[in-house]
Amino acid sequence: MKIRHLLILSAGLFVSANALADGEALAKSSGCMTCHAVAKKMVGPSFKDVAAKYKADSGAAAKLEQKVRNGGAGSFGSTPMLATPAKVSDADIKSIVTWILSL
Numbered sequence: 001m002k003i004r005h006l007l008i009l010s011a012g013l014f015v016s017a018n019a020l021a022d023g024e025a026l027a028k029s030s031g032c033m034t035c036h037a038v039a040k041k042m043v044g045p046s047f048k049d050v051a052a053k054y055k056a057d058s059g060a061a062a063k064l065e066q067k068v069r070n071g072g073a074g075s076f077g078s079t080p081m082l083a084t085p086a087k088v089s090d091a092d093i094k095s096i097v098t099w100i101l102s103l
Helices: 004-030 047-052 059-070 091-103
Strands: none
Touching: 004 091, 047 091, 059 091
16 A cells, blocks of 8 residues: 555656746747846846745735736836737646746
């Protein structure tokens, strides 16, 4: 019985790791890295700074998904973030935000 649980847990961790890697790849292919970097401020805040700011916010994922889709300003200064092009799916935005919040 313990081996079965270990296999299930291992499979879950593998899927989670792949989902996070997909979020990073999607951030790169969707143009997010034009204005953001993982660990340093560029035009916009670093993704690590975003994760730190929203760490204790249980509704952070939904807020950030909305902000990524529609754009916004004011959370990290006055420079506005442009809306994400419609070609980027809501599912992809969800993966990107999940990855960002994992940092």
